[in-house]
Amino acid sequence: MTDYRREGRRLARLVRFSIELLAAHKQRTALSISGLFVGVATVMVMVAVGRGAERRVVGRVRAMGSDLVIVTAPPAARVAGRQRQVSTATALRPADADAIAHESPLAKAAAPAVQRTLVAKFGDRNANVSVSGTTTDGLDIRRIAARAGRIFDETEDREQRRVALLGPTVARLLFAEMDPVGREIRIGAVPFEVIAVLVARGIDAGGTDLDNEIVVPLQTAMRRLLNIPFVHTILVQASAGGSERLDGLETDVREILQRRHPTRAGEGDVQPFVVQNQAVLLRTELGAARTLNRVIVAVALLALLIGGVGVVAVMLLSVRERVREIGLRRAVGARRRDIQLQFLTEATLLAAVGGAAGVVGGMLVSAGASVIGRWDLVFSWWAALAGLAASSILGLSVGAIPAARAVRLDPNVALRSG
Amino acid sequence: MIELDALTKSYRGAGGGGPAAVHVLKSVSCRIARGDFVAIMGASGSGKSTLLNILGFLERPDGGSYRLEGADLSLADDDVLSSVRNRKIGFVFQLFPLIDHVSALRNVMLPLLYNEDDVPDGSARALRMLESVGLAERAQHRPSELSGGEQQRVAIARALINDPALILADEPTGNLDAKSGGEILDVLQGLRTAGRTIVLVTHDRAVAERADRILLLEDGRLAAARTVVA
Numbered sequence: 001m002t003d004y005r006r007e008g009r010r011l012a013r014l015v016r017f018s019i020e021l022l023a024a025h026k027q028r029t030a031l032s033i034s035g036l037f038v039g040v041a042t043v044m045v046m047v048a049v050g051r052g053a054e055r056r057v058v059g060r061v062r063a064m065g066s067d068l069v070i071v072t073a074p075p076a077a078r079v080a081g082r083q084r085q086v087s088t089a090t091a092l093r094p095a096d097a098d099a100i101a102h103e104s105p106l107a108k109a110a111a112p113a114v115q116r117t118l119v120a121k122f123g124d125r126n127a128n129v130s131v132s133g134t135t136t137d138g139l140d141i142r143r144i145a146a147r148a149g150r151i152f153d154e155t156e157d158r159e160q161r162r163v164a165l166l167g168p169t170v171a172r173l174l175f176a177e178m179d180p181v182g183r184e185i186r187i188g189a190v191p192f193e194v195i196a197v198l199v200a201r202g203i204d205a206g207g208t209d210l211d212n213e214i215v216v217p218l219q220t221a222m223r224r225l226l227n228i229p230f231v232h233t234i235l236v237q238a239s240a241g242g243s244e245r246l247d248g249l250e251t252d253v254r255e256i257l258q259r260r261h262p263t264r265a266g267e268g269d270v271q272p273f274v275v276q277n278q279a280v281l282l283r284t285e286l287g288a289a290r291t292l293n294r295v296i297v298a299v300a301l302l303a304l305l306i307g308g309v310g311v312v313a314v315m316l317l318s319v320r321e322r323v324r325e326i327g328l329r330r331a332v333g334a335r336r337r338d339i340q341l342q343f344l345t346e347a348t349l350l351a352a353v354g355g356a357a358g359v360v361g362g363m364l365v366s367a368g369a370s371v372i373g374r375w376d377l378v379f380s381w382w383a384a385l386a387g388l389a390a391s392s393i394l395g396l397s398v399g400a401i402p403a404a405r406a407v408r409l410d411p412n413v414a415l416r417s418g
Numbered sequence: 419m420i421e422l423d424a425l426t427k428s429y430r431g432a433g434g435g436g437p438a439a440v441h442v443l444k445s446v447s448c449r450i451a452r453g454d455f456v457a458i459m460g461a462s463g464s465g466k467s468t469l470l471n472i473l474g475f476l477e478r479p480d481g482g483s484y485r486l487e488g489a490d491l492s493l494a495d496d497d498v499l500s501s502v503r504n505r506k507i508g509f510v511f512q513l514f515p516l517i518d519h520v521s522a523l524r525n526v527m528l529p530l531l532y533n534e535d536d537v538p539d540g541s542a543r544a545l546r547m548l549e550s551v552g553l554a555e556r557a558q559h560r561p562s563e564l565s566g567g568e569q570q571r572v573a574i575a576r577a578l579i580n581d582p583a584l585i586l587a588d589e590p591t592g593n594l595d596a597k598s599g600g601e602i603l604d605v606l607q608g609l610r611t612a613g614r615t616i617v618l619v620t621h622d623r624a625v626a627e628r629a630d631r632i633l634l635l636e637d638g639r640l641a642a643a644r645t646v647v648a
Contacts, residue, residue: 006534013531017524024519325517331476332576333504333532335497 014338018345028318029350035310036354036394037361039303040387044362045369046300047383050293052376057285059202068141068278069250071096071234071257090230091261091272094218097234099260101137104252108239111138112231114221120214121186122174129170130213131187133221134235141237144215149181149196157217160224164192167211171197187214190224246279304387307354308394315347315402326406336407343403344396351395355388362387419584419615420450420473422640425482427468442468444638445482450617452583455610457618457626460635466619467588469635473617474507474586475499487583504532508577512589515573516561522548523557526576533580547575551605567598574605585609587618591625603628 022029073090094112101110113134120129134142136154144151144165152163164185171180180194201210222228238249257273319326326339334342363384366377425446428439442465450456460466471477472484475491483490486506491499503509516525526544530537537543548554551571561569570590577585587606591599607628610616618629626632633640 006536009536010532010534017531020520020524021517324513328511328515328517329528329532330500331474331503331509331511332529333500333580335500335532338500338532 032314033354035307039307040358041361042303043300048366048377051378069236106249109137127173146196165215167213169211312398347399355391421485457629508582510587512592
């Protein structure tokens with residue numbers, strides 16, 4: 001029999017006995033575990049909160065594309081010197097988009113879009129749906145893709161065909177289990193043929209379901225559905241990424257719009273358009289989310305550390321309480337390193353169990369919060385593993401403190417005390 | 419079995435060098451043969467427990483020599499001494515003899531944890547030890563559920579589990595009533611009959627007289643050994 005195997009079995013016996021002792025001292029064990037449990041659970045939840053916030057920001061920007069300049073037009077206050085009656089009209093025209101696409105070398109594509117909430121019907125089912133009209137470039141820029149069926153082409157846009165792309169939520173609301181492709185729905189009073197169900201996009205930061213949307217060709221939407229000559233937004237895609245290029249594109253867009261829509265005397269020089277640069281938006285929002293994340297994680301790590309201090313405190317207390325036990329063990333043949341091993345084992349076991357409980361607790365809280373509170377908590381296996389590893393390492397290293405104390409005890413002094 | 423020659427042991431003052439050292443053992447010499455049952459008597463503070471701790475390798479003497487079964491272990495390291503304690507010596511202490519919260523059986527098995535050899539079926543062996551001290555039916559009880567005398571008998575069972583040649587008992591009856599104390603002494607005498615060497619430390623004459631021999635520890639020396647007629 002090799003020495004290693006003998007030592008291994010001896011270690012196994014010691015560990016088993018340690019577990020028995022820990023199980024017997026329920027209160028002491030629970031106390032030392034609770035600190036790490038709370039610490040690890042806090043880390044888990046906090047990381048989940050932080051990742052959720054970051055995902056919301058990234059998701060919002062991704063849904064639009066991160067290489068975009070977005071032109072929105074607030075309702076025009078005056079047209080031809082008169083107060084507008086219809087407040088939704090804007091001065092933005094599809095031709096503005098064409099001009100931007102042609103004139104700015106930094107623009108890869110520009111897509112005008114209109115949007116309104118309308119009632120969509122199929123049979124006796126109906127739903128309030130966000131209906132947007134855009135060009136094929138707009139589909140590209142927004143990364144709209146069909147899960148089933150096909151998206152519309154330029155000809156269908158030009159010819160104002162009544163074809164509709166359904167978001168998954170709309171498809172479910174109107175058709176339940178049925179396949180919508182090829183069927184006829186009504187948007188408002190106008191009949192449309194469903195030619196596609198779109199790939200799911202999720203929920204944006206404001207809680208809007210991006211899948212509760214119907215996309216139709218721009219011309220169809222403007223002429224047949226809304227009967228308007230203007231558009232609400234223009235999405236401009238940069239020819240290449242990089243925030244400097246995006247800044248340059250923003251300047252181009254402003255200049256082109258300024259030229260095409262000169263401000264009249266008496267209106268001041270306030271342009272009736274809002275030009276937003278996605279890069280700036282993403283930078284500030286992600287920056288804010290990440291700062292928050294760092295603070296959150298720092299607080300959580302602090303909680304974990306406090307949990308570790310709790311383990312040391314309870315273990316040290318137990319060394320003092322267990323001086324006689326240590327003396328006894330030494331008297332019946334425990335070597336110094338057996339005693340050391342015992343305390344390290346106990347600390348590591350406590351920490352590992354506390355950490356594992358914390359991971360489970362963190363998972364439950366995260367899951368519960370997203371189900372009940374509808375909070376966006378992103379559980380991360382990475383954080384779970386890290387929490388478990390950190391608490392075990394913490395246990396091992398803080399276990400060294402009471403272990404060192406226990407080892408220094410003279411057996412005869414230990415036996416006499418008390 | 420045990421040969422002591424001019425053994426000395428002193429403790430420094432509490433301040434660590436300030437006050438004069440206390441010479442507990444000045445020159446202790448004696449021979450204890452295999453199978454002897456020896457009682458060491460002395461007033462409290464006379465160094466009885468120190469002597470017993472040295473015999474059990476819990477403390478090292480400052481000078482002189484101690485041979486156990488002919489071997490001088492004064493230069494042996496902690497691992498070797500731990501192993502000797504584990505296999506050759508069984509301790510029975512006056513106070514707090516057991517680990518709380520675990521069963522009597524588990525307490526008896528404690529030395530097996532540190533035995534280098536794997537002991538197959540340790541719990542059966544532990545149960546036999548408990549049987550030999552008349553506590554087989556109390557095996558699953560915890561120390562807090564046992565009387566003082568029963569606890570001490572469990573401690574004796576534990577001392578026996580690795581089949582040691584030498585039993586060292588430090589005031590094993592000190593905390594017990596006369597009846598329980600008597601039972602413990604009966605058990606020890608039974609062990610002696612079975613051929614084990616027993617060294618018992620006590621300040622109680624009546625207890626000491628159960629031994630074959632009494633050694634008196636006075637002024638740091640073992641003296642006035644008187645043979646008891648059994």
